[in-house]
Amino acid sequence: MSQKVILTGDRPTGNLHIGHYFGAVKKRVEMQYDYNTYIIIADVQALTDNFENPDKVRKNVKELALDYLSVGIDPTHSHIFIQSMIPAIAELTVLYSNMVTVSRLYRNPTTKAELGQKKSVFGNDGESITYGFLGYPVSQAADLTAFDCEVCPVGDDQLPHLEQAREIVRKFNHIYGETLKEPEAVLSKTPRIKGLDGNEKMGKSLGNAIFLNDTTEVVSKKIMNALTDPSKIRKDDPANPEICMVYYYHKLLNNPNVENVCNECKKGLRGCVSCKKELIEKMEEFLTPIRNKRKYYEEHPEEVDTILKEGTERANKKAAEVLDRVKKSVKIDYFE
């Protein structure tokens, strides 16, 4: 057990799409055999901006677990657990809340960006932002440190939270003595995946995503509507693949034929429809084993429950040890 610890995860607010997969999850799957890996289903964090939709969060805890298992998070190597079932995380969050100023939390770029998107929850001026939402990066610092995480494979939108966690750790260690480990972010080579519409980000709320559990029919429809070079009107017009999302995904999926795709497109030797059909085929090759695995677990829900319960048990054991250490440092360890 001298392996370094990975802690990473997602909020259960919807299914994972290929942007999540290529941006972060693929890396976790690869790294899980070399690290002691904890995967957090961050339901408490999801509630910070979904507190009025507990059913949505609850449903997506299971959906996220299915997504993880279907892409190859291996429960015999990784501990998949539910955040709200780890009381030590909540306790650490309280203790860390003294290590960060309110103005620093307001300056967190990811919080700011999310606030902009969350006008419906928090109002136009951000004045009705809740204490919980503003403070969730503190609870994320607790997630990370509760497991002595040293390595955190995440998408680049999470870097501000990692930085904030590191600041909290440094301040804590400075005041109370060396107690916590500083987590480091590891980005995948393709940290942000563009949407079908050419948007810089693939996102569920942007309506430009291919989900890992999309059916063949849905995938085909989405790809047939994907953005191509708008100047290409006829099938034999030459076009610029660099501004075509179909070409972008051919590359993303490592289509061995990608050079042909590019050259033929530039010379007007290939129409968009045939190019899209080829992409649909490649996407299906990629998604089919994922769908099959998901189907297995959907048909064996009791196995998924056991995986979550056992992962949570192991996570609780570790987090309780770290909490003990923290309490000792803060001198609130009153009785043996």
Ligand code: TRP
């Ligand atoms: N904030 C992450 C997201 O929105 C989810 C998350 C919660 C997380 N705790 C974490 C990620 C700890 C990495 C490490 O996707």
